[in-house]
Amino acid sequence: MMKSRLLTWIIGAVALVLVIGLVARSFYFAPVAKLRDKLDSWNAGKAQMEASLADADTVRDRLRAFAETGLGKSTEVAEHRLRTLLGQLCDQSGLAEYVIATREPVAVADPAAKARPVEFNKAMRQEADFVEIEASISGVGPYASAVQALALLERQPWLHRVKDFSIQASSADRKQYEFRASVSTILLPDLATVDTGEQATVEPVPGETLDRLIAWNPFVVVREPTPEVKPQVASLPPEPPSPPYGDWHISGVMHSSQGDVEVIVNNTRTGQSRTLSRGATLLGLTLTGVKGDRVSFTEGESGYEVALGESLADRVRLIE
Numbered sequence: 128m129m130k131s132r133l134l135t136w137i138i139g140a141v142a143l144v145l146v147i148g149l150v151a152r153s154f155y156f157a158p159v160a161k162l163r164d165k166l167d168s169w170n171a172g173k174a175q176m177e178a179s180l181a182d183a184d185t186v187r188d189r190l191r192a193f194a195e196t197g198l199g200k201s202t203e204v205a206e207h208r209l210r211t212l213l214g215q216l217c218d219q220s221g222l223a224e225y226v227i228a229t230r231e232p233v234a235v236a237d238p239a240a241k242a243r244p245v246e247f248n249k250a251m252r253q254e255a256d257f258v259e260i261e262a263s264i265s266g267v268g269p270y271a272s273a274v275q276a277l278a279l280l281e282r283q284p285w286l287h288r289v290k291d292f293s294i295q296a297s298s299a300d301r302k303q304y305e306f307r308a309s310v311s312t313i314l315l316p317d318l319a320t321v322d323t324g325e326q327a328t329v330e331p332v333p334g335e336t337l338d339r340l341i342a343w344n345p346f347v348v349v350r351e352p353t354p355e356v357k358p359q360v361a362s363l364p365p366e367p368p369s370p371p372y373g374d375w376h377i378s379g380v381m382h383s384s385q386g387d388v389e390v391i392v393n394n395t396r397t398g399q400s401r402t403l404s405r406g407a408t409l410l411g412l413t414l415t416g417v418k419g420d421r422v423s424f425t426e427g428e429s430g431y432e433v434a435l436g437e438s439l440a441d442r443v444r445l446i447e
């Protein structure tokens with residue numbers, strides 16, 4: 128009986144401990160763990176924010192310097208200066224009949240605000256980051272003026288974007304061109320001062336840069352000059368080289384018992400030796416006979432004699 132009662136007490140105590148544990152887990156430990164995780168997240172975000180703010184002074188200085196490239200503190204003043212400066216730019220480039228039009232200023236919010244981060248409150252999400260004023264330009268002039276106008280637009284610090292441009296030939300002889308461009312300037316009203324943009328001018332383009340740009344006109348095809356065709360003079364075929372008569376010398380004459388005769392000739396340049404009998408030919412000369420120390424040859428209808436020891440070049444023509 129005592130053992131049964133003791134067992135009952137032990138089971139009840141264990142059950143009570145389990146119930147207390149479950150209650151504590153549900154109402155204390157779990158909420159505390161979530162709060163700790165949230166606190167760790169906040170601490171990490173705080174550290175990241177502090178690290179990003181370490182160069183806040185540098186960023187602030189760069190923003191002030193950028194704000195000074197604007198054309199004023201108010202949109203009215205900036206829009207007026209933009210039209211005036213663009214007119215001066217067109218005059219300097221040589222454009223004629225130019226038209227300048229500005230659009231309604233547009234307030235642009237921070238792109239990061241669209242993601243609705245928790246660091247941005249409602250007022251920060253609705254606050255404009257900067258104001259953009261867009262303008263369009265059109266005019267006509269020679270190709271050099273159109274290129275100069277584009278180069279000047281790219282050169283100006285008070286123009287923060289050249290959105291698009293076009294250059295098209297407007298005359299059949301391609302001496303006049305239509306130039307169009309769309310540009311914009313940016314205002315930071317909270318950082319600009321009353322003196323912002325007051326000294327803005329049209330900065331010129333370096334001459335060597337402009338000359339290099341104007342030198343090539345893609346609208347004009349430069350034709351290569353037609354090469355001069357020189358009349359060809361009919362050339363006569365080269366004369367065949369003369370036979371080397373001077374190399375062959377009469378070195379001897381031989382008579383046989385039958386009355387035949389043979390003539391020995393030597394080539395003094397190559398050392399070659401030949402024996403010619405009556406009717407044999409050498410360099411177009413045909414051996415016909417021997418009279419004493421003189422050897423007779425014929426060439427076509429002509430007859431020649433060569434003395435013993437002389438070369439074929441020394442032959443003497445016989446008078447018929």
